[in-house]
Amino acid sequence: MVNPAPRIEAQEPVLAITDLTKNYGTVEVLKSISIDMVPGDFLVLVGPSGCGKSTLLNCIAGLEDTSGGTIEIAGRDVTHVPPRDRDIAMVFQSYALYPTMSVAENIAFGMKIRKVDKDVQSKKIADVAKLLQIEHLLDRKPAHLSGGQRQRVAMGRALVREPALFLFDEPLSNLDAKLRVEMRAEIKGLHTRLNASIVYVTHDQIEAMTLGTRIVVLKDGIIQQFGTPAEIYEAPANLFVADFMGSPPMNLLDAEVEVTGSDTRLSFGSGEQAKSFMAHSAPAALASGGKRRLVAGLRPEAFAIAQPGEADVTLTAEVVENAGSDTFVTFALGGKHLITRLPGRARIGVGDAVPLSLDTTGVCYFDPETTNRIA
CATH class of the missing domain: 2.40.50.140 (Nucleic acid-binding proteins)
Structure with missing residues (x-):
């Protein structure tokens, strides 16, 4: 394990995790996790199955209670704050779209719950539909969409919230290889255009290397290395990171x-x-x-x-x-x-x-x- 990357003093962290632990009974799943992330970062959590990356994302989202430590989002302690009040938007692996609603209704659902003005809803739907090139799909139901189109709708629903932090939980794992490459480029392009702050979970080290501005490599609930893609590839902290990051590996x-x-x-x-x-x-x-x-x-x-x-x-x-x-x-x-x-x-x-x-x-x-x- 190496020390976490130093804080960048010029900017307040959009996400600051300090000494986070998570236990299931006597099993310690996350062990003293500390991470800082500045606005505009694309932070990737990567590691093998069972390493704790999805649990960590769920703790950030408030979907899992923590056993110790603190989580701050945009300078506010949200460790014990409900998910709806954390100023986050989450894109799930399963898309989590409502099958009886149209694409437009799915994108607008969160705004409707928050009682956003209808004119504002319409403008935001039009804006994200144009951004994601799904304008021609707004009247369709999810059952009539391809996997890539459903992923775009799920991303659109997150984008209209304009949160402090976007959370992506293995969003490309259900897509075929060609579409994964296309969607990876699209997510990277969105990050560049919007300067969005993103935490992204994957088990795919190619996704981690191509998407991330900084990467957290996890194993058994412990941070093995925290750094830029170049740092992790060129100077792996230990044998696990050296073997895990790279295709073929070192x-x-x-x-x-x-x-x-x-x-x-x-x-x-x-x-x-x-x-x-x-x-x-x-x-x-x-x-x-x-x-x-x-x-x-x-x-x-x-x-x-x-x-x-x-x-x-x-x-x-x-x-x-x-x-x-x-x-x-x-x-x-x-x-x-x-x-x-x-x-x-x-x-x-x-x-x-x-x-x-x-x-x-x-x-x-x-x-x-x-x-x-x-x-």
């Missing part, structure tokens, strides 16, 4: 590092399977020199096919998967599997000896006992 290999002056050598395996190469400068904690066993993290895209005589290492291809723009090739390195992302035009067959160069500037080093990255 290769995590047992290695020996030897530092001699300004030279760093990484070695993998032993005997006939041993491979070694020179690496970029070691982190400060390893700079004192000597040999040390650790786990080396190598991203698949750090490898490239080398020109003759310029290879850092030559490996034998075991599995070749052509994905169009990319070719994913699995090699054996030190007795372990190594996945590389090579160009789609690469002509590699199983059993080929492939000369590879390695950009070692992005190598991460992890302590095998604590699992934390060595900085």
Whole structure:
């Protein structure tokens, strides 16, 4: 676990969570969660099933009581405030549309309950319908809409509220792969145009990386890392984050590092399977020199096919998967599997000896006992 990202003093947080805990009986689901989020942030909560991300979102929404800690929205303590009074709008995974109401009636329902003037309702419905390109659907019932159209209606119902905070609970998980990509771009575009403050739950790390301005990686109710997508991808806090964030994930290999002056050598395996190469400068904690066993993290895209005589290492291809723009090739390195992302035009067959160069500037080093990255 790393410390939460520091508060940005120039802006008051739109969401401030301090030492939040949530228990179900004797089971502690959320453990001392602290997060700050400034206006305009797109904060993504990501992690495997059962990590606590949906429970955390429900606590923010007021749908779940907390066991300890505080939640502030727009500077107001809402820890024990009912959901309707929290100045939030939520988009659910199931869309939660009323089947007997038209699209326009679904979008207007919350405003009708709050007794918003009818002229204001009509204007807001027209505005969000234009924004989401669903003007031609306003008279239809949800049963006559596609999954993507229903998602747009659910988003429209949230947008007309103009809340301090939007909450999205895995909104794309019911859509097919192509539509997920389209809706992801649409949500990103909405965030950019409206400068909305969004908390978004997903188990999909691609969604997290492409949508978020900051990401919270959760495991077993504990924050593993809190930072920008670049920070989490390039400098994962521990082995869990390194393995979870990335597609394909970072290769995590047992290695020996030897530092001699300004030279760093990484070695993998032993005997006939041993491979070694020179690496970029070691982190400060390893700079004192000597040999040390650790786990080396190598991203698949750090490898490239080398020109003759310029290879850092030559490996034998075991599995070749052509994905169009990319070719994913699995090699054996030190007795372990190594996945590389090579160009789609690469002509590699199983059993080929492939000369590879390695950009070692992005190598991460992890302590095998604590699992934390060595900085």
